[in-house]
Amino acid sequence: MRPSTGRILTSVLATALAAAPLAAQVRLNGAGATFPNIIYQNWMLTYNQQFDNVELNYQSIGSGGGIRQFSDNTVDFGATDAPMTDSAVAAIKGNAHHIPTVLGAVVPTYNLPGSRGAIRFTPALLADIFLGRLTRWDDPRLAAANPGVALPSLDVLVVHRSDGSGTSFVWTDYLSKVSPEWARKVGRGTSVNWPTGLGGRGNEGVAATVRQTPGAIGYVELGYAEQTGMPAGQVQNRAGTYVTPNVQTVTAAAAGAMTAMQPSTDFRVSITDPPGADAYPVASFTWLLVRRQYPDAAKARELVKFIWWALTEGQAQAPKLGYAPLPKTMLPWIQATLATVTAAGHPVWTGPKPR
């Protein structure tokens, strides 16, 4: 006998109901920066395996888009590589916390046929190269910073990002700090009016042009350089040491920058050119944007819980994905900030008591 349609429907319904989790589902939507996308997706996947009552969604549409959607209230949290400007924060009545999640770094990469080992750059040299004033690789000033390295007699070709990006922001932010002339003429931003050079789209666009052009110099994310084996230059930090960029020296940069911060800081700070002997100077936080007050308590509680998990347990995933973890000493500060997030006037913090 054929089972009746009604029977089939009933059994299908029963299976569907059994499969649905009993706990109330909380949906959290976020959007923003592309740079931390890989680790955010990873975190959400791992977190979901432990806590299946939350559905986390992150779309990497770019920092600008993230800030816009966060400000327009279309997402529950945003993400950005470049902190919101004071006027942008004021436009949403200050209802935003910047929560640092991991650290990224930007490294100079170059194509010098025949050169071995990392080329060393002083801040002044980098600024002059990107201002278009240092145009030859056999310039005596480059030779002075690289004793014993045979630098080829090639023209310097600067390659920068053509798309707006947090990578450019960090790079130009660093150059603005170390070169007053750069700060005056160009400034910092996700895209700027480059004095010289070619634009490549994305890390891969910059890398491809650098790789194909002898004498080219560009900048890419640390993780990208590590994965693709691009040469990464050493940059002289404030203490005067030439530092190789890697996960440890980037975390050291954040630790160095903390010495100049207050525990009550709003984290919307640049950490390029920090103090610290082993700090790599072109580093930056990437932030999650979280509201100070949420209308929905369940959402706020789950979001804060997830972020705290990412900042504690989640940090272990960072190095193997090419991101530098936050310095541990920073956690109490962030914890204090997260504990102030409220919904309907009540704090939603459920983690350990902030000291």
Next chain:
Amino acid sequence: MTPPDITVPPASGGASVPQAEARLASLLTTNRGDRVYRVLLTGLALALPLLLVTILLELYTSARPSLARFGWAFLWTSVWDPVAEIYGAAPMIFGTLVSSLLALLIAVPLALGVAIFLTEFAPRPLRRPVAFVIELLAAVPSVVYGFWGLFVLIPFLRQVVVPPLKAVLGWTPFIEGVFYGNSMLAGGIILAIMIVPYIAAVSREVLLAVPSAQREAAVGLGATRWEAVWTAVLPYGRAGVFGAIMLGLGRALGETMAVTMVIGNRHDISLSVLQPGYTMAAALANEFSEATTDLYLSALFEVGLILFVLTVVVNALARLLVWRVARGAAIGSRAL
């Protein structure tokens, strides 16, 4: 609008043409099914122009802050500085026009050659497969063209094409300066390759539609096959061929991904095709996602508005030209 093209067979019961048309018209208005059908089709036909107007309005309203701030100077100033919030689109307008022009210069002879070869000279068994392969080129995603340009075309240009080009034409302002690879030339060539299949496929259809009487007459008068093509076939299909070229141009003006990967993305105006440039579509794709301030976003919308208007103006001019050169005599002029 042209009146509906209704041909009535002359031997249909001896009714005269005006009578038959009147009968048809009354049928169209009396039958309910026809009326519904007519309203439905009218609605669909109006939807597209309406969409176009909506896009234009949206672009205009979003571009207003920028329009108010920079006025007409936006069109001829060259500084694009998101930090200082000063925007001028001249290099992008220039780059869009020059890269498309360059693409047409390369693509039109190539595509017409292919179309003429396939309709007039190719051995019959070769025609369909070759035409198919060329049309297949149109199906390749543009990002693939971009990567191909970056990794194959640019090294090839640098090693093989540019050195002799500079040796011969290096004295002109068009082939000046150091060649780094990413350049207007690379952008133009990539665009050319991308629009060849469009122009070739449509031109081929047009040439196929030219009646063989045209060829036979020319050959009968003692023309060679080559002369027959140039004096009888191409002029007959000129409007259609022109339409094909316009289709290619439209695509070249709006192409984004492949161009931005090879053109160098520099806000500069240079006569030399060896220097990097920028196009409006490429700038939009590059900068839209990270445009953080309102004025920045608005300036990008204005670039979009200019691109929109430019495309409409170029197409309108082209159509005018077609109407002038081919007063309804040639194949395809109706369609234009």
